[in-house]
Amino acid sequence: MTLRLWPVKTKERRATVLAGLILLQALCALFFVSDVVEDFRLDGKLDNPHLALETVAAFALISGVVFLMVELRALLSRMSNMQTGLDIAHGQLAGVIEEFFDDWHLTAAERDVALMILKGLDNDSIARVRKTAPGTVRAQATSVYAKSRTEGRAQFISLFIEELLAGSDHPDDGVRKLS
Known part of the structure; x- marks a missing residue:
């Protein structure tokens, strides 16, 4: 029986959920940006509080998309490093066991x-x-x-x-x- 602190499927699921949230947030940002552009095209002014709020929301969503993409990349990198470390530890344990057995x-x-x-x-x-x-x-x-x-x-x-x-x-x- 192999015991893992964080099962592989859970890590993959987390990465998939994070990618889905990034996509959803990117679609929302696209909606707000297109709405701001359309409102600005019709009105031509940024003094409308509704337009200013949509602009801030669009900027926040875009910033969130960028941040989440960086986090997803870091998560995938950590997962890869952890797996590499586990593989190395497994190989080293096998080597240590063999050395003991040979010496005995x-x-x-x-x-x-x-x-x-x-x-x-x-x-x-x-x-x-x-x-x-x-x-x-x-x-x-x-x-x-x-x-x-x-x-x-x-x-x-x-x-x-x-x-x-x-x-x-x-x-x-x-x-x-x-x-």
Whole structure:
């Protein structure tokens, strides 16, 4: 299960709503500008309070359209930067996990079990997914904990969280902290 602070569809919906509001506001500005031009053409004077109010409204609407366009562009840029950051973080996490596993000399089966532990699966679920006996998974998990010098599932998971929060360059640094 993937948890996102702000679902992708919500961000896209917000951008679409903002674009719609910009379009609506632009149409209103066009109406007021054309009305001001027509009234000025007929009357030829700007001393009419109604005409002055329409001119101010048209200017405000145009200013709003420009402001909203800038905001929409900034929103789209932030969305792109956030996605890029998430992609980088995901790639870095995978790299950190692989470095740890390499340093601990985990077997392929132990790597599978360790990844599933990190994903939050319990031993019985891991056994079902891997089509092995729960006892085999328990033995492999125990081996993973021993090789990582952790005392169980919670400490094993916290090792990776601590590594990500600390931003350490070498996986052994996280192991030394817990020893």
